Amino acid sequence: MKLASLKDGSRDGRLVVVSTDLTRCVPATGIAPTLQAALDRWDQTEPALRALAQRLDAGGCGDEAEVFHPIACHSPLPRAYQWADGSAYVNHVELVRRARGAELPDSFWTDPLIYQGGSDSFLDPMGPIEAASEDWGIDLEAEIAVITGDVPMGVTPEAARNCIRLVMLVNDVSLRNLIPAELAKGFGFFQSKPSSAFSPVAVTPDELGAAWDGGRVHLPLRSSINGHVLGVPNAGVDMTFDFPTLIAHAAKTRKLAAGSIIGSGTVSNRDAGGGPGRPVADGGVGYSCLAEVRMIETLLHGKPRTPFLRFGDQVRIEMLDAQGRSIFGAIEQVVARHRP
Amino acid sequence: MKLASLKDGSRDGRLVVVSTDLTRCVPATGIAPTLQAALDRWDQTEPALRALAQRLDAGGCGDEAEVFHPIACHSPLPRAYQWADGSAYVNHVELVRRARGAELPDSFWTDPLIYQGGSDSFLDPMGPIEAASEDWGIDLEAEIAVITGDVPMGVTPEAARNCIRLVMLVNDVSLRNLIPAELAKGFGFFQSKPSSAFSPVAVTPDELGAAWDGGRVHLPLRSSINGHVLGVPNAGVDMTFDFPTLIAHAAKTRKLAAGSIIGSGTVSNRDAGGGPGRPVADGGVGYSCLAEVRMIETLLHGKPRTPFLRFGDQVRIEMLDAQGRSIFGAIEQVVARHRP
Numbered sequence: 106m107k108l109a110s111l112k113d114g115s116r117d118g119r120l121v122v123v124s125t126d127l128t129r130c131v132p133a134t135g136i137a138p139t140l141q142a143a144l145d146r147w148d149q150t151e152p153a154l155r156a157l158a159q160r161l162d163a164g165g166c167g168d169e170a171e172v173f174h175p176i177a178c179h180s181p182l183p184r185a186y187q188w189a190d191g192s193a194y195v196n197h198v199e200l201v202r203r204a205r206g207a208e209l210p211d212s213f214w215t216d217p218l219i220y221q222g223g224s225d226s227f228l229d230p231m232g233p234i235e236a237a238s239e240d241w242g243i244d245l246e247a248e249i250a251v252i253t254g255d256v257p258m259g260v261t262p263e264a265a266r267n268c269i270r271l272v273m274l275v276n277d278v279s280l281r282n283l284i285p286a287e288l289a290k291g292f293g294f295f296q297s298k299p300s301s302a303f304s305p306v307a308v309t310p311d312e313l314g315a316a317w318d319g320g321r322v323h324l325p326l327r328s329s330i331n332g333h334v335l336g337v338p339n340a341g342v343d344m345t346f347d348f349p350t351l352i353a354h355a356a357k358t359r360k361l362a363a364g365s366i367i368g369s370g371t372v373s374n375r376d377a378g379g380g381p382g383r384p385v386a387d388g389g390v391g392y393s394c395l396a397e398v399r400m401i402e403t404l405l406h407g408k409p410r411t412p413f414l415r416f417g418d419q420v421r422i423e424m425l426d427a428q429g430r431s432i433f434g435a436i437e438q439v440v441a442r443h444r445p
Numbered sequence: 446m447k448l449a450s451l452k453d454g455s456r457d458g459r460l461v462v463v464s465t466d467l468t469r470c471v472p473a474t475g476i477a478p479t480l481q482a483a484l485d486r487w488d489q490t491e492p493a494l495r496a497l498a499q500r501l502d503a504g505g506c507g508d509e510a511e512v513f514h515p516i517a518c519h520s521p522l523p524r525a526y527q528w529a530d531g532s533a534y535v536n537h538v539e540l541v542r543r544a545r546g547a548e549l550p551d552s553f554w555t556d557p558l559i560y561q562g563g564s565d566s567f568l569d570p571m572g573p574i575e576a577a578s579e580d581w582g583i584d585l586e587a588e589i590a591v592i593t594g595d596v597p598m599g600v601t602p603e604a605a606r607n608c609i610r611l612v613m614l615v616n617d618v619s620l621r622n623l624i625p626a627e628l629a630k631g632f633g634f635f636q637s638k639p640s641s642a643f644s645p646v647a648v649t650p651d652e653l654g655a656a657w658d659g660g661r662v663h664l665p666l667r668s669s670i671n672g673h674v675l676g677v678p679n680a681g682v683d684m685t686f687d688f689p690t691l692i693a694h695a696a697k698t699r700k701l702a703a704g705s706i707i708g709s710g711t712v713s714n715r716d717a718g719g720g721p722g723r724p725v726a727d728g729g730v731g732y733s734c735l736a737e738v739r740m741i742e743t744l745l746h747g748k749p750r751t752p753f754l755r756f757g758d759q760v761r762i763e764m765l766d767a768q769g770r771s772i773f774g775a776i777e778q779v780v781a782r783h784r785p
Contacts, residue, residue: 116485116702117748145456165642176633184526184702186524186525186564187525187563187564187565187568189563189635213630217628218631218632218634219632220631220632220633220635221560221562221563221633221634221638222527222561223527223561223699224526224527224564225526225527225702225704225705226526226701226702228698235598236698237598237599237698257785258576258577258785259783259785280665280698283698288631289553290553290556290558290561291558291628291633291682292558292559292628292633292634293560293561293631293632293633293634294531294561294632294633294699295529295559295560295561295695296694296697297698298561299698299699300699300700315676323525354636355635357635357636358581358623358637358639359639359640360577360640361566361567362456362565364565406736420565423497423566425671430476432478443598443599445598445599
């Protein structure tokens with residue numbers, strides 16, 4: 106089952122069920138007005154939504170069905186009550202640290218790193234990434250995220266597997282040049298992590314078929330900038346902490362309410378030889394953010410060569426199934442100057 | 446105008462207008478079903494809510510009015526889309542650092558410190574503070590918070606003044622013994638800042654009269670543990686960054702949606718002589734958290750003497766107006782062992 110929130114002038118959009126091939130959709134507002142409302146009563150709404158999805162995919166729904174336009178979409182949850190982003194690809198973390206000469210503590214391989222994100226106003230999947238200045242060091246971070254049901258405090262990773270309701274893609278926009286000073290203050294990210302964007306469609310794990318093992322998505326995540334492929338790392342590879350482990354970490358001292366979004370962190374694969382990944386142009390799987398490109402350049406050449414994103418640059422993030430079909434629709438955003 | 450969200454089995458509670466003296470309330474669900482819904486359309490809902498409040502305070506509303514019981518309340522926003530907590534009383538930050546031998550960077554007096562909190566499931570104002578272990582170092586933090594309307598990206602502090610819709614109290618529960626290891630990882634708080642609780646009632650700034658100067662609340666914030674007064678520091682004193690400044694900082698790189706909660710951080714006053722505040726028993730205004738008590742003890746005696754909260758301990762946080770009347774109702778919570 107695939108779900109989306111179409112823009113209708115309201116803050117949360119209107120819930121639609123989308124066909125597996127992403128060509129058509131049908132209003133689901135008779136079942137739940139919004140995706141959050143559906144998640145709030147998932148036991149009741151899920152069967153009805155699935156029945157509607159089956160009818161749609163079978164060619165039913167008649168006049169009720171509409172053509173599905175990703176540009177009409179908000180992020181599946183246009184605003185959410187919880188957005189916690191892990192950094193589960195420890196390879197990525199190790200690279201960032203190495204580029205600035207810092208050691209990776211051993212505990213980072215066993216104790217998940219997670220940051221509390223802001224969730225009051227996500228970007229649209231095909232909306233602009235607005236920034237007041239290119240000097241902020243605007244970067245993408247291509248990631249996978251899950252949306253949970255209610256998660257009790259102290260949940261085990263095993264029990265957390267059953268709390269995963271939906272899967273989607275994320276562009277965790279990052280302002281690299283604001284990060285060092287902000288992290289030095291000791292309280293984590295705030296200004297350096299502005300609003301994120303999510304894929305047009307969120308899907309139930311069964312839509313991923315064999316690519317979903319209950320904790321990871323075993324498919325390449327394709328990122329490109331201005332039409333050039335930046336990376337196609339496999340999201341199932343080198344993910345040190347799977348989603349149930351991240352959820353259990355987030356719920357250690359608190360419960361998480363239905364509709365909580367848990368991110369994987371930037372998808373990042375090592376090279377076959379165990380070293381840092383190589384660029385796509387050199388036969389590698391590339392990268393999911395420019396920071397990683399610049400780190401590799403710093404390691405190789407002493408300083409970065411690739412600039413961060415500039416006004417007018419286009420970012421595209423997508424995941425295709427084994428048959429080459431888009432699963433979530435594409436995040437496709439252009440960086441724009443913010444004018445107050 | 447005073448607003449509260451009464452428990453009714455739903456996730457967001459039902460909106461009521463509460464009388465200024467906190468004795469009676471009247472359903473406002475005809476105007477907006479929930480406080481978030483009221484904030485989403487504040488221009489439309491505020492006049493109607495104010496009219497209802499006037500009728501209630503004039504003794505009207507007849508059979509519609511109910512007795513107001515704080516124990517029937519959720520936090521005013523039982524779940525919110527944004528909870529960002531400042532650390533505006535730099536005196537508090539300086540003390541924490543001094544106790545562990547760290548310098549306070551000069552920039553901390555000009556660049557606000559703020560952390561991104563989790564907001565998916567706040568505690569009830571009279572509900573338990575659940576923790577799996579006393580070893581987590583359970584502490585209160587008594588604070589003021591405001592709820593904003595829509596805040597545009599890049600708002601100035603001047604313009605941010607007009608974005609403040611409501612004021613309330615917070616208990617920003619903190620797990621002190623989890624903080625050092627978590628902050629050392631560099632991504633800020635997560636497990637060490639579990640769910641917060643807010644006062645039973647949120648009030649419009651005009652309810653504070655002369656105690657509200659557009660940016661700060663000039664009244665003592667009274668915290669006690671097991672009936673013993675811990676502190677009565679004045680929230681208008683030593684607040685280095687006022688609320689409009691905190692809002693502008695939070696909105697530098699992103700907009701904030703209506704219903705965003707911005708906290709002041711632990712209210713903390715210096716002693717009249719300029720040194721750290723003295724305990725209430727020694728004629729000082731005391732403290733708003735146990736960490737500060739323990740820091741003073743560490744500075745004076747080389748180590749802390751006061752333990753953190755234990756199961757069964759009761760925390761009470763309240764603010765009285767110049768006539769001794771409770772403005773927001775009291776946060777009154779008992780620490781309890783979490784049983785999965």
